[in-house]
Amino acid sequence: MTTRPELRLGGHLAPGIIAVALFVIMAVVFVGAPLGDPVGFDDATAIQNETLQSESPTGDYGSVSANGQTYAVAYNGSEETANVSVANDPGVGVDFREVDTTGDGQSDTVYAISRTSITENIGYLMFAVDSDQRSAPGETFLVAFEIIDMVLVGALVGAVVLARRDEGGEVVAALGLRDSDESPGTSAGQVAADGGTEDGGDN
Amino acid sequence: MAVDTSYYLILSAAVFCTGLFGILTRRNALLFLMSVELMLNAANINLVAFSQYYGNLTGQVFALFTMALAAAEVAVGIGIILVLYRNFEDVDVAEAATMRW
Numbered sequence: 001m002t003t004r005p006e007l008r009l010g011g012h013l014a015p016g017i018i019a020v021a022l023f024v025i026m027a028v029v030f031v032g033a034p035l036g037d038p039v040g041f042d043d044a045t046a047i048q049n050e051t052l053q054s055e056s057p058t059g060d061y062g063s064v065s066a067n068g069q070t071y072a073v074a075y076n077g078s079e080e081t082a083n084v085s086v087a088n089d090p091g092v093g094v095d096f097r098e099v100d101t102t103g104d105g106q107s108d109t110v111y112a113i114s115r116t117s118i119t120e121n122i123g124y125l126m127f128a129v130d131s132d133q134r135s136a137p138g139e140t141f142l143v144a145f146e147i148i149d150m151v152l153v154g155a156l157v158g159a160v161v162l163a164r165r166d167e168g169g170e171v172v173a174a175l176g177l178r179d180s181d182e183s184p185g186t187s188a189g190q191v192a193a194d195g196g197t198e199d200g201g202d203n
Numbered sequence: 204m205a206v207d208t209s210y211y212l213i214l215s216a217a218v219f220c221t222g223l224f225g226i227l228t229r230r231n232a233l234l235f236l237m238s239v240e241l242m243l244n245a246a247n248i249n250l251v252a253f254s255q256y257y258g259n260l261t262g263q264v265f266a267l268f269t270m271a272l273a274a275a276e277v278a279v280g281i282g283i284i285l286v287l288y289r290n291f292e293d294v295d296v297a298e299a300a301t302m303r304w
Protein backbone atom coordinates (compact mmCIF):
# COMPACT_ATOMS: atom_id res chain seq x y z
CA MET A 1 0.00 0.00 0.00
CA THR A 2 1.45 3.29 -1.02
CA THR A 3 1.44 6.35 1.12
CA ARG A 4 0.95 9.84 -0.16
CA PRO A 5 1.21 13.27 1.40
CA GLU A 6 -1.94 14.51 3.01
CA LEU A 7 -3.10 17.98 3.95
CA ARG A 8 -3.13 18.27 7.71
CA LEU A 9 -6.36 20.00 8.56
CA GLY A 10 -7.05 21.54 11.92
CA GLY A 11 -7.23 24.64 14.03
CA HIS A 12 -3.62 25.59 13.29
CA LEU A 13 -4.75 26.74 9.85
CA ALA A 14 -6.98 29.46 11.31
CA PRO A 15 -4.46 32.37 11.20
CA GLY A 16 -3.73 31.77 7.54
CA ILE A 17 -7.40 31.49 6.71
CA ILE A 18 -7.99 34.78 8.53
CA ALA A 19 -5.42 36.50 6.31
CA VAL A 20 -6.94 35.06 3.14
CA ALA A 21 -10.45 35.99 4.30
CA LEU A 22 -9.29 39.55 4.93
CA PHE A 23 -8.01 39.73 1.37
CA VAL A 24 -11.33 38.46 0.01
CA ILE A 25 -13.24 41.07 2.02
CA MET A 26 -10.90 43.85 0.89
CA ALA A 27 -11.10 42.78 -2.75
CA VAL A 28 -14.89 42.73 -2.68
CA VAL A 29 -14.98 46.19 -1.14
CA PHE A 30 -12.47 47.63 -3.62
CA VAL A 31 -14.21 46.15 -6.66
CA GLY A 32 -17.50 47.64 -5.53
CA ALA A 33 -16.08 50.98 -4.46
CA PRO A 34 -17.57 53.91 -6.41
CA LEU A 35 -14.23 55.23 -7.62
CA GLY A 36 -14.41 57.41 -10.67
CA ASP A 37 -11.81 57.76 -13.37
CA PRO A 38 -8.43 58.74 -12.01
CA VAL A 39 -7.32 62.27 -12.77
CA GLY A 40 -3.80 61.13 -13.50
CA PHE A 41 -0.87 63.24 -14.61
CA ASP A 42 -1.13 62.93 -18.37
CA ASP A 43 -3.36 65.96 -18.75
CA ALA A 44 -1.47 67.85 -16.14
CA THR A 45 -1.98 71.55 -15.70
CA ALA A 46 0.92 72.24 -17.97
CA ILE A 47 -0.88 74.21 -20.62
CA GLN A 48 0.82 77.52 -21.00
CA ASN A 49 -2.19 79.21 -22.57
CA GLU A 50 -0.16 80.32 -25.50
CA THR A 51 -2.53 80.32 -28.45
CA LEU A 52 -0.55 79.16 -31.39
CA GLN A 53 -3.14 79.62 -34.10
CA SER A 54 -6.87 80.02 -34.10
CA GLU A 55 -7.64 78.54 -37.47
CA SER A 56 -8.14 74.92 -38.19
CA PRO A 57 -4.88 73.30 -37.13
CA THR A 58 -4.36 70.75 -39.85
CA GLY A 59 -0.61 70.92 -39.99
CA ASP A 60 2.32 69.75 -37.97
CA TYR A 61 3.88 71.44 -35.02
CA GLY A 62 7.40 71.87 -33.88
CA SER A 63 9.46 73.75 -31.40
CA VAL A 64 12.51 75.78 -32.24
CA SER A 65 15.07 77.06 -29.81
CA ALA A 66 16.95 80.16 -30.82
CA ASN A 67 18.63 83.00 -28.99
CA GLY A 68 17.84 81.42 -25.65
CA GLN A 69 14.12 81.40 -26.32
CA THR A 70 11.78 78.65 -27.38
CA TYR A 71 9.49 79.24 -30.31
CA ALA A 72 6.45 77.17 -31.11
CA VAL A 73 5.93 76.80 -34.83
CA ALA A 74 2.90 75.49 -36.67
CA TYR A 75 3.17 74.22 -40.21
CA ASN A 76 0.44 73.72 -42.73
CA GLY A 77 2.06 71.58 -45.31
CA SER A 78 5.36 73.32 -45.88
CA GLU A 79 3.93 76.71 -45.03
CA GLU A 80 4.65 78.16 -41.63
CA THR A 81 1.36 79.47 -40.30
CA ALA A 82 2.29 80.68 -36.86
CA ASN A 83 5.38 81.35 -34.87
CA VAL A 84 5.06 82.48 -31.31
CA SER A 85 7.60 82.63 -28.55
CA VAL A 86 6.68 80.48 -25.59
CA ALA A 87 6.49 82.48 -22.40
CA ASN A 88 8.56 81.24 -19.45
CA ASP A 89 10.87 79.13 -21.57
CA PRO A 90 10.29 75.72 -20.01
CA GLY A 91 13.66 74.39 -20.99
CA VAL A 92 12.31 70.84 -21.06
CA GLY A 93 10.82 70.83 -24.51
CA VAL A 94 7.58 72.15 -25.82
CA ASP A 95 4.58 69.98 -26.53
CA PHE A 96 1.42 70.80 -28.44
CA ARG A 97 -2.17 69.99 -27.78
CA GLU A 98 -5.23 70.66 -29.88
CA VAL A 99 -8.16 71.97 -27.91
CA ASP A 100 -11.79 72.38 -28.80
CA THR A 101 -12.70 75.74 -27.31
CA THR A 102 -16.01 76.31 -29.09
CA GLY A 103 -17.49 72.93 -28.28
CA ASP A 104 -18.39 72.00 -31.86
CA GLY A 105 -16.47 68.76 -31.68
CA GLN A 106 -13.56 70.04 -33.76
CA SER A 107 -10.36 71.25 -32.30
CA ASP A 108 -9.80 74.85 -33.26
CA THR A 109 -6.92 76.01 -31.14
CA VAL A 110 -3.47 74.68 -30.55
CA TYR A 111 -1.83 75.36 -27.26
CA ALA A 112 1.87 75.21 -26.69
CA ILE A 113 2.44 73.38 -23.44
CA SER A 114 5.46 72.53 -21.43
CA ARG A 115 5.38 69.26 -19.66
CA THR A 116 7.66 68.84 -16.69
CA SER A 117 8.21 65.17 -15.94
CA ILE A 118 6.68 63.66 -12.81
CA THR A 119 10.07 62.78 -11.41
CA GLU A 120 11.23 66.35 -11.91
CA ASN A 121 8.10 67.59 -10.18
CA ILE A 122 8.73 65.29 -7.22
CA GLY A 123 12.19 66.79 -6.84
CA TYR A 124 10.81 70.32 -6.93
CA LEU A 125 8.15 69.46 -4.35
CA MET A 126 10.48 67.63 -1.99
CA PHE A 127 12.88 70.55 -1.77
CA ALA A 128 10.31 73.34 -2.33
CA VAL A 129 12.18 74.91 -5.23
CA ASP A 130 11.28 76.29 -8.65
CA SER A 131 7.59 76.72 -8.06
CA ASP A 132 7.15 78.18 -11.56
CA GLN A 133 8.47 74.96 -13.13
CA ARG A 134 6.00 72.65 -11.44
CA SER A 135 3.25 71.31 -13.64
CA ALA A 136 1.41 69.08 -11.14
CA PRO A 137 -0.10 70.13 -7.83
CA GLY A 138 1.28 68.94 -4.52
CA GLU A 139 2.58 70.05 -1.15
CA THR A 140 6.18 70.88 -0.45
CA PHE A 141 8.13 68.71 1.95
CA LEU A 142 11.27 70.67 2.76
CA VAL A 143 10.54 70.96 6.51
CA ALA A 144 9.59 67.29 6.79
CA PHE A 145 12.75 66.36 4.87
CA GLU A 146 14.96 68.33 7.24
CA ILE A 147 13.26 66.97 10.36
CA ILE A 148 13.61 63.36 9.21
CA ASP A 149 17.20 64.11 8.19
CA MET A 150 18.01 65.29 11.71
CA VAL A 151 16.23 62.35 13.34
CA LEU A 152 18.06 59.79 11.20
CA VAL A 153 21.45 61.43 11.78
CA GLY A 154 20.67 61.45 15.51
CA ALA A 155 19.80 57.77 15.38
CA LEU A 156 23.01 56.95 13.55
CA VAL A 157 25.21 58.93 15.96
CA GLY A 158 23.36 57.44 18.93
CA ALA A 159 23.88 53.93 17.64
CA VAL A 160 27.62 54.46 17.11
CA VAL A 161 28.07 56.12 20.53
CA LEU A 162 26.11 53.47 22.38
CA ALA A 163 27.64 50.50 20.55
CA ARG A 164 29.77 48.50 23.00
CA ARG A 165 30.42 44.93 23.89
CA ASP A 166 31.96 42.90 26.66
CA GLU A 167 35.22 41.25 25.86
CA GLY A 168 36.74 39.22 28.61
CA GLY A 169 35.21 41.45 31.27
CA GLU A 170 36.20 44.67 29.52
CA VAL A 171 33.72 46.93 27.82
CA VAL A 172 34.86 47.66 24.31
CA ALA A 173 33.20 50.60 22.63
CA ALA A 174 33.01 51.12 18.89
CA LEU A 175 33.84 54.79 19.41
CA GLY A 176 36.11 54.43 22.44
CA LEU A 177 39.07 56.44 23.62
CA ARG A 178 41.58 54.37 21.73
CA ASP A 179 44.70 56.25 22.76
CA SER A 180 47.41 53.62 22.90
CA ASP A 181 50.04 56.19 23.94
CA GLU A 182 48.39 56.89 27.30
CA SER A 183 48.05 53.24 28.25
CA PRO A 184 50.83 51.36 26.55
CA GLY A 185 50.01 48.19 28.46
CA THR A 186 46.59 47.89 26.96
CA SER A 187 46.38 45.47 24.12
CA ALA A 188 45.83 47.15 20.79
CA GLY A 189 42.28 47.79 19.79
CA GLN A 190 40.83 47.44 23.28
CA VAL A 191 39.69 50.13 25.67
CA ALA A 192 38.80 49.50 29.29
CA ALA A 193 36.02 52.04 29.47
CA ASP A 194 34.79 50.87 32.87
CA GLY A 195 38.15 51.45 34.57
CA GLY A 196 39.12 47.81 34.50
CA THR A 197 37.58 44.73 36.03
CA GLU A 198 38.90 41.80 38.00
CA ASP A 199 40.71 40.14 35.13
CA GLY A 200 41.07 42.95 32.68
CA GLY A 201 42.13 46.11 34.50
CA ASP A 202 45.63 47.59 34.51
CA ASN A 203 47.26 44.82 32.61
CA MET B 204 -6.41 55.08 -20.68
CA ALA B 205 -5.11 55.08 -17.15
CA VAL B 206 -5.35 51.93 -15.07
CA ASP B 207 -8.38 51.93 -12.81
CA THR B 208 -7.58 52.77 -9.20
CA SER B 209 -9.38 49.73 -7.80
CA TYR B 210 -6.82 47.42 -9.44
CA TYR B 211 -4.05 49.16 -7.54
CA LEU B 212 -6.05 48.79 -4.35
CA ILE B 213 -6.53 45.06 -4.95
CA LEU B 214 -2.78 44.66 -5.58
CA SER B 215 -2.11 46.56 -2.38
CA ALA B 216 -4.57 44.38 -0.44
CA ALA B 217 -2.89 41.25 -1.83
CA VAL B 218 0.56 42.43 -0.76
CA PHE B 219 -0.75 43.50 2.64
CA CYS B 220 -2.50 40.19 3.25
CA THR B 221 0.62 38.28 2.16
CA GLY B 222 2.50 40.16 4.86
CA LEU B 223 -0.25 39.48 7.38
CA PHE B 224 -0.21 35.80 6.43
CA GLY B 225 3.52 35.68 7.09
CA ILE B 226 3.19 37.34 10.48
CA LEU B 227 0.36 35.10 11.59
CA THR B 228 1.83 31.80 10.45
CA ARG B 229 5.60 32.10 10.80
CA ARG B 230 7.82 32.06 13.89
CA ASN B 231 11.12 33.04 12.30
CA ALA B 232 12.00 36.63 13.21
CA LEU B 233 13.63 37.29 9.84
CA LEU B 234 10.48 36.23 8.01
CA PHE B 235 8.58 38.48 10.42
CA LEU B 236 10.70 41.40 9.30
CA MET B 237 10.10 40.59 5.65
CA SER B 238 6.36 40.38 6.26
CA VAL B 239 6.31 43.74 8.01
CA GLU B 240 8.11 45.21 5.00
CA LEU B 241 5.46 43.77 2.69
CA MET B 242 2.71 45.43 4.72
CA LEU B 243 4.59 48.74 4.68
CA ASN B 244 5.02 48.58 0.92
CA ALA B 245 1.32 47.84 0.51
CA ALA B 246 0.68 51.20 2.15
CA ASN B 247 3.13 52.76 -0.32
CA ILE B 248 1.20 51.32 -3.27
CA ASN B 249 -1.94 52.94 -1.86
CA LEU B 250 -0.19 56.29 -1.52
CA VAL B 251 0.99 56.26 -5.12
CA ALA B 252 -2.36 54.97 -6.43
CA PHE B 253 -4.32 57.75 -4.78
CA SER B 254 -1.69 60.24 -5.87
CA GLN B 255 -2.53 59.25 -9.44
CA TYR B 256 -6.25 59.18 -8.66
CA TYR B 257 -6.29 62.78 -7.49
CA GLY B 258 -3.61 64.02 -9.87
CA ASN B 259 -1.65 65.32 -6.88
CA LEU B 260 1.99 64.47 -6.27
CA THR B 261 1.88 64.71 -2.48
CA GLY B 262 1.28 60.97 -2.14
CA GLN B 263 4.32 60.08 -4.22
CA VAL B 264 6.62 62.38 -2.27
CA PHE B 265 5.23 61.00 0.98
CA ALA B 266 5.90 57.45 -0.24
CA LEU B 267 9.58 58.37 -0.60
CA PHE B 268 9.67 59.42 3.04
CA THR B 269 7.99 56.17 4.03
CA MET B 270 10.72 54.25 2.18
CA ALA B 271 13.46 56.10 4.07
CA LEU B 272 11.81 55.35 7.40
CA ALA B 273 11.30 51.72 6.37
CA ALA B 274 15.04 51.44 5.73
CA ALA B 275 15.80 52.81 9.20
CA GLU B 276 13.24 50.44 10.68
CA VAL B 277 14.88 47.45 8.99
CA ALA B 278 18.24 48.47 10.48
CA VAL B 279 16.75 48.53 13.97
CA GLY B 280 14.87 45.28 13.36
CA ILE B 281 17.97 43.44 12.20
CA GLY B 282 19.81 44.76 15.27
CA ILE B 283 17.12 43.34 17.51
CA ILE B 284 17.22 40.00 15.69
CA LEU B 285 21.00 39.87 16.12
CA VAL B 286 20.65 40.36 19.89
CA LEU B 287 17.89 37.76 19.93
CA TYR B 288 20.14 35.27 18.18
CA ARG B 289 23.04 36.02 20.50
CA ASN B 290 20.97 35.50 23.64
CA PHE B 291 18.77 32.60 22.61
CA GLU B 292 20.88 31.06 19.81
CA ASP B 293 17.71 31.07 17.75
CA VAL B 294 15.53 33.55 15.91
CA ASP B 295 12.23 32.01 17.00
CA VAL B 296 9.99 34.84 18.13
CA ALA B 297 8.18 32.53 20.58
CA GLU B 298 11.42 32.02 22.54
CA ALA B 299 11.70 35.62 23.66
CA ALA B 300 8.54 35.94 25.73
CA THR B 301 9.79 38.64 28.10
CA MET B 302 11.35 42.05 27.58
CA ARG B 303 14.19 41.20 30.03
CA TRP B 304 16.19 38.03 30.43
